[in-house]
Amino acid sequence: MKIRWLPDAEAHDYPAARSYLGLLYADDEADRLVKKLRSRRVTQFKSKDIFRASRLPLLGVDNFHVAKYRKKIAAGEHLSPLLLVRNKRIGRVVIADGYHRLCAVYKSDEDALIPCKIV
Numbered sequence: 001m002k003i004r005w006l007p008d009a010e011a012h013d014y015p016a017a018r019s020y021l022g023l024l025y026a027d028d029e030a031d032r033l034v035k036k037l038r039s040r041r042v043t044q045f046k047s048k049d050i051f052r053a054s055r056l057p058l059l060g061v062d063n064f065h066v067a068k069y070r071k072k073i074a075a076g077e078h079l080s081p082l083l084l085v086r087n088k089r090i091g092r093v094v095i096a097d098g099y100h101r102l103c104a105v106y107k108s109d110e111d112a113l114i115p116c117k118i119v
Contacts, residue, residue, distance in 0.1 A: 017096035069104035
């Protein structure tokens with residue numbers, strides 16, 4: 001199954017990332033990170049490596065959002081790149097937006113290259 005990607009993150013991904021980052025960082029830092037994410041070029045990482053770096057659990061296909069993205073993949077729809085933040089203090093990558101997309105892609109191909117913006 002070929003996974004198709006948009007060339008850049010969708011406009012609504014940035015407010016979603018800001019909402020999540022606002023739980024982890026002070027408002028000014030969350031704003032700064034999202035501003036930097038907007039300006040970054042898209043790069044790629046393997047899905048399995050993103051999971052390892054984030055240390056998050058893999059959500060199952062019974063998760064509503066993961067199932068929704070698996071259907072999009074099967075239908076050939078384009079997915080939005082992930083938005084990632086390196087947190088050097090804890091030695092992890094924070095998935096600011098795209099966790100459910102990552103889980104859906106991993107279920108299809110753990111070696112899949114996933115477009116990302118990372119700061």
